[in-house]
Amino acid sequence: MSISARLNRLKNELPENIRLVAVSKFHPETAIQEAYDSGQRIFGESRVQELLPKYEHLPKDVEWHFIGHLQLNKVKQIAPFIDTIHSIDSVKLLSEVNKEAAKFNRQINVLLQIHIAQEEHKFGFSFDEVEELLKTGVFATFPYLHLSGLMGMATFTDEKEQIRQEFHGLNVFFQQMKAAYFPSGASFHELSMGMTDDYPIALEEGATIVRIGSKIFGPRGKWTEEKSVE
C-alpha cells in the first residue's frame, strides 16, 4: 500500500478534532512529499541535523514539530521555523527556546514532556516538577513561548493495561492542571500521546494530538534507530 493510501486510511479512522503529526524521521524527503501531496501538513522529526535539510527542501507551509530530545546548543538552528516542540524536558530548555524565539520575534508552541513510562532512558519532567513550574507562574517570563500542553510516551510493552494506566494518569493530571491554572483555555489545551502501536489507547484516554510514523511511512528498520542517539 502506498504512503498516501495508508495516510488516508489512518485519517479516516481518527476523530475529526484530533491532530495528526506524521512522524517522518529516518524517511526520505520523497516520502514526506508524497504525504504532503495527499494533504498532510504536520510532520514530526526527532533530530536537528535531519530536520534542517528537510526544512530547506520541502514546501514552506509544512508545519514542523520537533519530537525528540533537544540539546540546548541546537535550539538556535530550528528557532527560525519550528512550529511546535513536544519534547521540552527542562527549565533550561524552556529558557533557551524563549531566548532564540525572541531573536526572530516569533512564538514557538511548546509541550512539556512528562516521564510516564517505566523505562529509565525516556526523558521528561515528573508530575510534581510540572505542577511546581505552573504554580510559580514561570511562563509569564517567557513571552515567546506558547504553552500548548503536555506530551508523554508510554512504556514500550505489550501490556495494554499498563499503557492505558500511564496515558490515563497523564490525562488526569493534564485536566487538573488545566482547571487549576488555565481556566480560560487559551493555552494548555493539547495532550500529545500515542504512536503507531498505542494510539488507539491514547485516543480513548484523551489524546488531542497523536504522533504516528511507521503506520504511515512503513518500518524504519533497526539500523536507523541506533543512529537516533545523537
Ligand SMILES: *Cc1c(COP(=O)(O)O)cnc(C)c1O
Ligand atoms: C518515533 C516517534 C514516534 C512515532 O513512532 P511510530 O511507532 O513509528 O509511530 C512518536 N513519538 C516520538 C517521540 C518518536 O520518537
